[in-house]
Every structure is written in structure tokens, then in C-alpha cells.
Amino acid sequence: MTDHIRPESSGAPTSPFGGLKIDFGTGGGSPFGGLSIVGDDAAASPLAGGPVTAIAGGAPTETKVLIIGSGPAGLTAAIYAARANLEPVVIAGSAPGGQLMLTSEVENFPGFPEGIEGPDLMKRFREQAERFGTRFFDLDVERVDLSGRPFRAWARGMEFVGQTVILATGASALWLNIESEQRLRGRGVSACATCDGFFFRDREIAVVGGGDSAMEEANYLTRFASKVHLLHRRDGFRASKIMIDRTYGHPKIEVHTNVEVAEVLGDQKVEGLRLRDARDGTEQTIPIDGLFIAIGHRPNTEVFRDWLETDGKGYLLPHEHTASKIPGVFIAGDVADHRYRQAITAAGDGARAAIDAERWLESEGIADHATQTAW
Ligand code: NAP
DSSP states (O other), X not given: OEEEEOOOXXXXXXXXXXXOOOOOSTTTOOTTSXXXXXXXXXXXXXXTTOOSXXXXXXXXXXXXXXXEOOSHHHHHHHHHHHHTTOOOEEEOOSSTTGGGGGOSEEOSSTTOTTOEEHHHHHHHHHHHHHHTTOEEEEOOOOEEEOSSSSEEXXXXXXXXXXXXXXXXXXEEEXXXXXXXXXXXXXXXXESOHHHHGGGGTTOEEEEEOSSHHHHHHHHHHTTTOSEEEEEOSSSSOOSOHHHHHHHHXXXXXXXXXXEEEEEEEOSSSOOEEEEEETTTXXXXXXXXXXXXXXXXXEESXXXXXXXXXXXXXXXXXXXXXXXXXXXXXXEOGGGSOSSOOOHHHHHHHHHHHHHHHHHHHHXXXXXXXXSOOOO
């Protein structure tokens, strides 16, 4: 059911750990396998005057349920909406699949007792959504108009029209954005301790950050690592006192304050860090095998901010259940959740949003309801 796919990014990191290879694209095909494609902008562009329906390679871009985002939240919403005969369209992003595409083994998603690779899990989500008729467009949304039904979104010159829309664009981990860190992502540099900690059994590693995430990840990583260096750029922490105390009290954690990562050392994999003292600029190197960046996340909400309320960090604020303050616009997953941030909680949100959207369409006389709920 995929009609238009052309992930443009070729710069995605290769496998995080353990030889996992993620292919986003250019020559090797999509991570979802067998995706035909696209990219015929001429055919895809809406006509002057703005049609409500663009036909792109035969795929209608007008739908009862338009879903933006293709992580666990967006794809679960698609499965539910598709099974309710709502023929959803997913604008999946140019690097579809969300954060799990940058993850190696997932061991805490129910139903996979042996664990499953993150990209494989997302491939299954997507196949399940496609099986029931979901249409996918692997494009990045550049603009939306949520002023009223039908709602509109634009991506690479194509206009998408939805009677209802589910926003599930997730959040992205923040990075230090130094060259060596980016080069070694997937080769010992990670932003997810729960995903990748396992690969550092009996190794010495470091965590960067001074918030609850960094403390939590440092403590979690002591299950595997022989030693964890916690590196923070100031001497004051944002983390809660209990987490600070636990971190300082842990025999495997060494806390370094007033240090910045000047360079991640290593050619093919992480071998050490060059650290700079934030006060006097003096430098030292330490040998480590892994570096975990835990300096926060950024919700992918830029294109929605003119339309919807966000909290101080840019996360969308649901109004009631998954409904936003705009009737017909629903919110699911990490785009509104900086607390749990789990694949399973995002998937649950996606199901809730699809059911809420279905009920709303029914109340507007656009669709009959199909999903049985207790209310
Ligand atoms: P956060 O509280 O915003 O902390 C981010 C940390 O990263 C800060 O210490 C910050 O340093 C540092 N940082 C930011 N950019 C940096 C850079 N470029 N280089 C070096 N360091 C940098 O983020 P978070 O820890 O992810 O927590 C987010 C929210 O989730 C918080 O409300 C937190 O309480 C919550 N949370 C709760 C739990 C829990 O309760 N178990 C667990 C995780 C998260 P500065 O302090 O110098 O700015």
C-alpha cells in the first residue's frame, strides 16, 4: 500500500550496536522492504487553485483520518483506524519509523519474549497497518492548516486533506552536535540506555547530562557496565535530590562536574573522551567504550505551534483524553509525553487517539463507529 516513498536522508547512522544495519535509503531501499516509490513531484503537485484531493501514483491524499508521524503512536493509530474502515493516510516522515529505528534490540515490548530489533518491530507495525488498507507517504510535513475541517497538511508540494487528524510526530533526542559524536553514533554513541546498555557488559562508559534522565540512565547502566562516568557541564544539577543522592552514592558511578565533552575519541568505535574543564579550559582524556547522551529531548512540534497549545518545552498539550483544543485534531505519543516515552505507551496512545477520532467522526456524521468501547 505504499505508493510514495523516497527517504531522502542517506546520512543516518549505521547500526547502533551488535551489527544492526539500518538502511534509510538512497540506493539500498527502504528499511521496510519492498517499498516502491515515488518522488514524482510534477505528478504530485496540487493544481493551481488547490484541489482537495491530489492523486499521487494512484494514492488518494484525501482521507477521513490523516495521521502525521509513523512511530508506535502513529502506526497503532493507523492499525485501529484502518480496521475501522476509515482508510487512513499516514504521512510518515522522510525517515519513517520513529526513534525505534535508531534502536537495536527491544526487550520490553510485550509479545516478543526473545526481544526484537527496533526496525523489525516498526516494520511489523507498518505491515499490520498496510494489511488493513493504510496508505503511506514517506514525506516530512512542512505546513498544516488546522483552522477547520477538513484539515490540511503539505509535504513536498503535495496537499493532504483529512476530516480528522492525529498528530504523532514524536520527539527527538538532543545531541551535543560535535562532529566526533555524530560520526560515532551507532558505534558506541547512543541516546538510549534502555535500548543499548546491554551491549556494554563489563565495559567502562560515560553518560552526559545533569537532569533526571542522565541520573536515571547512569544508574540503569550500572547493571551492565563495570564503571559509569557521569559528566555534567556545571556543578549544579537539574535532577531531583533523590536521584542526585542515589548517583553520588553508587559505588560504580563517578560524577565529574564542570566538564564538557570536547571530542569523542576513536575511529571505527568509541575508545575514549577528550574532556574540557568548563572553568579553566584544561583538558584530560579518559578511556571508555560507550557514550550515552542524556541531555533531553525535543518534541517535533514546530509545524503545529501556531495552532495548538504547547508546554514550556514545546510538547503538545492534550485538552481532554487525546483530543486537542481543536475539535477533530487528536494527539498521540511522545509529541505530548515527556514522562513515559516508551514504545508501548506511545502505541497505547495511538489506539486511544484512533478510537477518539472515530467517535468524533461518528458524532460529525462522517463515519459509522466500528470499534467497540465501553462508553
Ligand atoms: P533536563 O531536565 O532538561 O536536563 C537536561 C540536562 O542536560 C541538564 O543538566 C543540562 O545542563 C544538560 N544539557 C543540555 N544541553 C546540553 C549540552 N549541549 N551539553 C551538555 N549538557 C547539556 O532533561 P531530562 O533529564 O531529560 O528530563 C526531562 C524531564 O523529564 C524533566 O522534567 C525530568 O524531571 C523528567 N524525568 C523524570 C524522570 C523520573 O522522574 N524518573 C526521569 C527522567 C526524566 P544544564 O543544567 O547546565 O542546562
